[in-house]
Amino acid sequence: MAEPLLEVKGLSVDYEVGAGTFHALSEVSLELPAGHVVGIVGETGCGKSTLAHAIPRLLREPPARIRSGEVRFRGMDLLTLPKWKLPLVRGTGISMVFQEPINSLNPAFRVFDQLAEAVRIRKMRESGQAPGLVPGSEGFDYSKREGPKPADALTRPLLPSRPEARKGFSRVLHRVDFREDALDYLRLVRINDPETILDLYPHELSGGMRQRIMIAMALSEKPSLLIADEPTSALDITIQAQVLTLMKELIEEIRTSILFISHDLGVIAEMADDVGVMYAGHLVEFGPVDDVYEHPRHPYTKALLRSAPNQYKDDGPLPSLPGSVPNLSRLPSGCSFHPRCPLAKPVCSDDPGPVLEVQKGTAAGHEAACYFSEEVAGLP
């Protein structure tokens, strides 16, 4: 099997704040084959967003600190990549849609300015005028760069008279050249009257519109990998449905892989091929979404699925899990779920705890970080 597009190995991230060290991610491993949609589900504070931000290295460091691990994207280890090269990977390589549509658009710029900037970045990279990772290219190639060379500026006449000289003159693209492209992408995300919307400021748009524009921005760069960090959580349910339908259609239209992060089991079931379940910074289960939902192999997944409300049944209060999520600065020894686990045995508190093993090429396999995953099926 070919190398996966994204491979995360043993990624651990801490937050070092005054109150102590919080282990936001502990030994998270997963892989995302090209063309797949991988969902990550878990409750608030389990490290989903930290994972989403850690992959393109968008965490604030400090307070965050990547303790160990490897993030291989198209064969490059993003964690050891020099910092100045990261912008070359972001955008056309890995793009991201954020949780807060309200603040994710720059209030000082019109929609057009922001959309066109994204289109410009992609076009400059595709044409080799700016370095950067674009789908199909192998890493960065500075030798392909064709922009005007600094030495030319000294000898070039201010107003070139010959047509061929004029050609190089406007080689560097400006964002006003991309009005048509920006319009295309607004139509792609089903925005009515894109001509008008393009000239509005973000504060004049609703949350759903802004989120769609964010998606348009991310897609206009045609990334190999799109990380969607709870793209629909801030939206109300009807707009959520619109955005999800849209994203599904777009996956077909623009071939891109998605890491889809959500706390909503239903949304994940709708969107993802594979799903990873997170608990207290650990990835506790990973497998094809139908398999995980039908036959969970980790007691936490089982409990999570059981506590999801079912609109067709009304048989008393929703089942809930006793106890609460452990403090991330004082994780229990061994399996961090054992204090709340109905299957817990003494072995569960022994260090190191069970580890989810993702074997290379078994992305479709179904793994759980539990010693007793065979017994989970027997739980109520």
Added chain:
Amino acid sequence: MTARSSSTGIGADANRQLSRFLAWIGQLRRGSRGLYRVLRANPLTLVGFALVVLLTLTAVALVIVPPISAAFGHPMSLTPYDPNALLPCPTVGNQSFCAQPPSLEHFFGTDRAGRDVFSRVLTALPLDLAIGFLIAGFALLTGGGLGLIAGFWDRPGTIGAAVSLTIMRITDVFLAFPSLVLALAIAASLGRGTIPSIIAILLTWWPYYVRLTRGEVLAVKHQPYVTAARAAGVAEWRILFRHVLRNIAEPLVVYFTMDVGTVLVVFSTISFIGIGVPPNVPEWGNMIQAYSDYLLIFPWVVAFPGLAIFVTVLAFSLLGDGLRDILDPRSRRALSQAETTTRAPAAAATAAGASG
């Protein structure tokens, strides 16, 4: 989705240049329309704007009219009298009364040496305005630039953090002295004169901008839209100069306009103390200083330069206040909605409707 291939023909190039030019014109029109609306909605800003325009045009005219008219053979001066000419003083008995109160002949009266105060106040205008803009502008560029660096690259353990720390500590050292006292000390050690006192204020004025800019950068740089820009692959320097700078420009520009007035006052203070401009050069602070002892005897000699400072400072303060509204897209659009029914509110309504 149609991917438009970029044609490389010359016609397409010309088209592209044209569309860029049109977009530029559009921006200019949008900007001027915003200015017009804010001015109409806010009379105080209009007063400030009108005063600044008037002062600036007068200053420019004062500088360029004499040489140009001389070149055409008809020397012309915009001041009724030579600012340094000693006019004949009326005498009563064997006593001469040089300081005359304001009259139709001398709008602002004359001083004790018999010089026309109106001409002197007018002559001082270009110098004082230039000093205000020069010093505040220099402070904005240096202080603002240093503040941008210090605010943006402050991750502990990096070279940027060391540079930022150095900038901030030097700034603290400057801020530890009262800037006026420091400016006086520098001006005094450089010797009396216009240039030394300008240098003195230049050297002490930038730290405030460093503080202001750094604080604003720190507030903006962790906003989600900055992270979003970073996620879109925008280079760091571009994030700083486009996404961050555009969002902090508003307080900076407002502070700058108000600061032009403050610089004038400080410069006048230095002249007033007697370290700044030599007495023969007309300068507002200088004029107040020269006759401050006679405030009760010939008030007009002191009051009119004081009034000139007051009006100039007020004009820039009012303008700065209004600029805040013009620079913020939110209030600009709100004003435009209040003023006229354009297509913008209709579009916003469509937008809200479309999103369901």
